[in-house]
Amino acid sequence: MSPKNETAVLAASLLITLGLLGAGAWWMTHRTPGSGISTLLDPKAGESPDAKLDSQQPIISFGEQTLSPGAPSLRKENGMKALAQESYDQAIGSFTAALKEQRNDPETLIFLNNARIGQRKSYAIAVVAPVNTDLNGALEIFRGVAQAQTEINRAGGINGTLLRVAIANDDNNPELAKRVATALVENNQILGVVGHFASDASLAAGSVYEAEELVAISPVSTSVKLSGFSNYVFRTVPSDYVAARALADYMLSKLQQKNAAVFFNSQSNYSKSLKSEFVSSVLTRGGQVTAEFDLAEANFSAAKSIEQAVKQNAEVLMLAATTDSLDRALQVVQLNRKRLDVLGGDDVYTPKTLEIGGDAAAEMVLAVPWHINTDPTSPFPQESQKLWGGDVNWRTALAYDATQALFAALRQSPTRAGIQQALSSADFSTTGASGTIRFLPSGDRNASVQLVKIAPGLRSGTGYDFVPVPSQ
DSSP states (O other): OOHHHHHHHHHHHHHHHHHHHHHHHTTOEEEETTTEEEEOOOOOTTOOTTTTTTTOOOOOBSSSSOOSSSOOOHHHHHHHHHHHTTOHHHHHHHHHHHHHHOTTOHHHHHHHHHHHHTTSOEEEEEEEEOTTTOHHHHHHHHHHHHHHHHHHHHTTTBTTBEEEEEEEEOTTOHHHHHHHHHHHHHOTTEEEEEOOSSHHHHHHHHHHHHHHTOOEEESSOOOGGGTTSOTTEEESSOOHHHHHHHHHHIIIIISOOOEEEEEEOTTOHHHHHHHHHHHHHHHHTTOEEEEEEETTOTTOOHHHHHHHHHHTTOOEEEEEOOGGGHHHHHHHHHHHTTSSEEEEOGGGOSHHIIIIIGGGGTTOEEEESOOTTSOTTOSHHHHHHHHHSSOOOHHHHHHHHHHHHHHHHHHHOOSHHHHHHHHHSTTOOEEETTEEEOBOTTSOBOOOOEEEEEEEOSSSSSSEEEEEOOOO
């Protein structure tokens, strides 16, 4: 078979594999140590969040209704009905039984914690995630918030006043994110927000939070445009500037390579931010970016892009992929066949990369904010293992940190204005899953990133794991 035909066959085979894995994954419960537990449910057939946007009203649920697509279990449904009717003992029993059936459902745990509060005084926060468009990512965020809420309330809250949590969905859509933010600021119970997920959603919602003076802490949004964007927008994840610099340093110093080709998504603020920061960092250190490829282009071809990158003397491929462009990025990984070194941003850090990338992805290096094996002395990994029955990833850890930061600010002053003042103070400091939490005047987390690589391993069940790269 000619190389050209071989490439065509491999590309076709990969597309079939992607389709089969994508369809099957909706019915699987992944327990991927080092990558994160993921429970994927069947989405509502035929529904398009974008198509429904004009008629969609934001839903803020304290436990009266589920946001997760698919039908809830009978016990969970009974718990929601009981909570809506203020039958708290019945709700507690139903939610407890539902968790025994599915222990790694964070939405149910949040509802159970709220039911236990009942009508007592509480401090309320909200968490916003893209439930319909990235259920896996949303559940990762909810787990971090649910774990923090559970620990906070077990410890008695603030002088007996417990933490109540509302959940909301924005589908990573900027317009819906604005509507959700407006609904949250109009709800006087809500004192702070954990969210949003995508940088575009955080930027859109952030303008509302700024105008209405409600704090939001994103555990995921990394775009440099959020730095100094608002006095009310913070984040527990380092910006793309930090991640890009770490990847550029690894390429130039460790790999001893100078020429890179970058794959990015022109429809994503995060992806454009990571690309821009990486290019800038490489150029300032004497390297070159010889080619850029847009994963969002309708006629994008992984095979042609790699061929062009090689012709332009690229030695490294950098993947600034997003969740919705990951399939195309993984085609690049497969067709590259380990000829060129591969680097990637934190959106590539998913069980899907291990499942589909396989041997072709081995030795790929990613920059992530946190890895479960980075700090063996931290109690967070052990507690999360007990709670969810598996390891969690950086999104859960940083959502936990965002919740802990809001709680620490609440402890100082349980008002919207007080929370903002506390977080903005140069003296603010608290401890989270990823260590000390402090914010710069820009609202950014004062923290570094962790480089990880894909290597053979047994923990994930795929034959490959993400493992920390030793410090240079």
